[in-house]
Every structure is written in C-alpha cells, then in structure tokens.
Amino acid sequence: MIDLSSKSALVTGGGRGIGKEIAMALAKAGCDVAISDIDLQTAQATASELEGLGRKSLAIKGDVSNAADVEAMFASFIEKFGKIDILVNNAGITRDGLLVRMKEADWDLVLNVNLKSAFLCCREAARPMMKARGGKIINIASVVGLMGNAGQANYSASKAGLIGLTKTLAREFASRSINVNAVAPGFIRTAMTDKLTDAEKGKLTGQIPMQTLGSPLDVANAVLFLSSSLSDYITGQVLTVDGGLVM
Numbered sequence: 001m002i003d004l005s006s007k008s009a010l011v012t013g014g015g016r017g018i019g020k021e022i023a024m025a026l027a028k029a030g031c032d033v034a035i036s037d038i039d040l041q042t043a044q045a046t047a048s049e050l051e052g053l054g055r056k057s058l059a060i061k062g063d064v065s066n067a068a069d070v071e072a073m074f075a076s077f078i079e080k081f082g083k084i085d086i087l088v089n090n091a092g093i094t095r096d097g098l099l100v101r102m103k104e105a106d107w108d109l110v111l112n113v114n115l116k117s118a119f120l121c122c123r124e125a126a127r128p129m130m131k132a133r134g135g136k137i138i139n140i141a142s143v144v145g146l147m148g149n150a151g152q153a154n155y156s157a158s159k160a161g162l163i164g165l166t167k168t169l170a171r172e173f174a175s176r177s178i179n180v181n182a183v184a185p186g187f188i189r190t191a192m193t194d195k196l197t198d199a200e201k202g203k204l205t206g207q208i209p210m211q212t213l214g215s216p217l218d219v220a221n222a223v224l225f226l227s228s229s230l231s232d233y234i235t236g237q238v239l240t241v242d243g244g245l246v247m
C-alpha cells in the first residue's frame with residue numbers, strides 16, 4: 001500500500017482529464033495536492049473534491065508557459081504547503097496538422113505549453129527540493145514522443161523534448177535524491193479521444209497489443225508508483241502506459 005501522508009504535490013493541468021485522476025490518486029494515498037490550471041473553475045472543482053477526501057488542497061490559476069505565472073504559482077504553493085515533495089508536469093495541449101500546413105503560432109504554442117512549461121516548473125521546484133535533499137518529478141510525455149505521429153510534428157517534438165529534459169534533470173539531481181521520470185501514455189480515454197469516430201477508434205485499438213484504450217486511472221497508477229518510495233532507485237526512465245503499443 002502506497003502511503004504519501006505528510007507529502008505535498010503540485011499537479012499542473014489538474015482541473016480535468018488525466019491530471020485530475022493523478023491528483024485524486026495522490027490524495028487517496030494521503031498526499032496534500034494543489035492543482036494549477038489555466039481554467040480556474042475546473043481547478044477549484046478538483047480542489048474541492050480533494051478537500052472532500054480530507055486533504056489540504058489549493059486551486060491556482062496560471063498559464064504554465066508563462067514564467068511570471070509559474071513563479072507566482074510556486075510562491076502560493078510554498079506559502080500554503082511549506083514544501084514540495086512531488087511535482088507532476090501534466091498540462092499539455094495539441095494543435096494538430098500536417099507539417100506543410102502547420103502555422104508557426106501552433107508550433108510555438110504547443111512547444112511552450114508542453115515543454116517550456118516543464119523547464120519553468122522544474123526550475124522553481126528544484127531549489128526547495130535540493131534544499132530538502134529529496135523529491136519526485138514526473139513529466140507526462142506521450143508515446144508519440146518515442147515513435148512520432150503523422151499530423152503531430154509540434155506535439156511529438158514537444159514530448160520528445162520532455163523526455164530529453166527528464167533524462168538531463170535526472171542526471172543533474174540524482175546526487176540530491178531527486179528522482180525525475182516520465183510517463184508516456186498511449187491512447188487514453190479522455191475528452192481528446194472521445195471526439196474520435198468508432199472507425200477511428202477501431203483503427204487505433206487495432207495497433208494496440210492489448211486491443212483496448214487505456215484509462216486516466218492507468219496513467220495515474222504509474223504516476224503514483226513514481227511518486228512513492230517504491231521507485232526510489234528509478235530515475236531518468238520513461239514508463240510507457242500504452243497496452244504494449246511501444247516496446
């Protein structure tokens with residue numbers, strides 16, 4: 001049984017979807033969890049649910065790609081929780097299109113929200129974690145960062161970049177007992193995949209050895225493991241949660 005009581009975590013983009021499921025899983029293990037999201041309403045709704053579980057929580061509005069917002073986000077987090085044990089860089093977006101038609105603005109937006117955000121958040125979390133000589137950072141990447149995906153040049157590049165960032169920070173922080181790992185989900189049932197037609201879903205599941213899409217809970221369970229002492233000797237790894245799609 002994983003026990004995260006007396007730990008505090010920040011989950012970016014935790015208002016809905018996979019981020020919300022991660023926040024709930026951490027809270028159920030006893031962790032106090034703050035939610036940061038660009039959408040304050042969903043962040044507040046998730047924070048109330050976490051408080052309903054008896055945990056301390058906080059909803060923070062902020063754009064993770066904006067340095068001033070990230071600085072303010074961490075200042076409010078530390079003011080309320082005093083320390084940061086776990087950082088989950090989950091906020092992410094897509095702006096899909098084939099390369100020849102991809103707008104520069106869509107390239108920049110996806111790289112900033114999915115990759116620059118993790119640089120900014122890790123930079124803020126690093127100092128208090130180094131001082132405490134411990135911490136867990138989990139970056140939510142994607143299998144397309146490992147295998148590429150036609151129509152997602154910006155998104156795949158951002159997730160591949162996130163994997164490079166993960167491995168580099170794992171090396172930089174290892175001597176301070178700060179573990180940095182990535183979780184790479186495959187196709188997960190969320191608002192994003194709900195939009196697909198049955199034919200598209202059939203085509204997707206045909207490529208997955210386990211023949212089914214994953215759930216946000218499947219991803220949250222992997223994050224829970226990487227947030228806990230069970231993974232103390234694991235760093236710089238990419239844990240795919242994809243029903244065997246990439247192996």
Ligand SMILES: NC(=O)c1ccc[n+]([C@@H]2O[C@H](COP(=O)([O-])OP(=O)(O)OC[C@H]3O[C@@H](n4cnc5c(N)ncnc54)[C@H](O)[C@@H]3O)[C@@H](O)[C@H]2O)c1
Pocket residue numbers: 012013014015016017018019036037038039042062063064065090091092093113140141142143184185186187188189190191192193
């Ligand atoms: N759904 C999948 O199948 C899948 C597969 C692989 C990886 N992922 C990754 O998992 C993560 C979560 O995905 P999801 O499907 O739950 O997405 P989602 O769109 O349901 O949730 C993303 C959350 O991030 C927030 N957000 C967006 N831009 C932000 C910004 N600039 N600043 C702060 N918050 C912001 C949104 O408001 C939302 O609450 C993403 O990083 C995504 O790339 C998802």
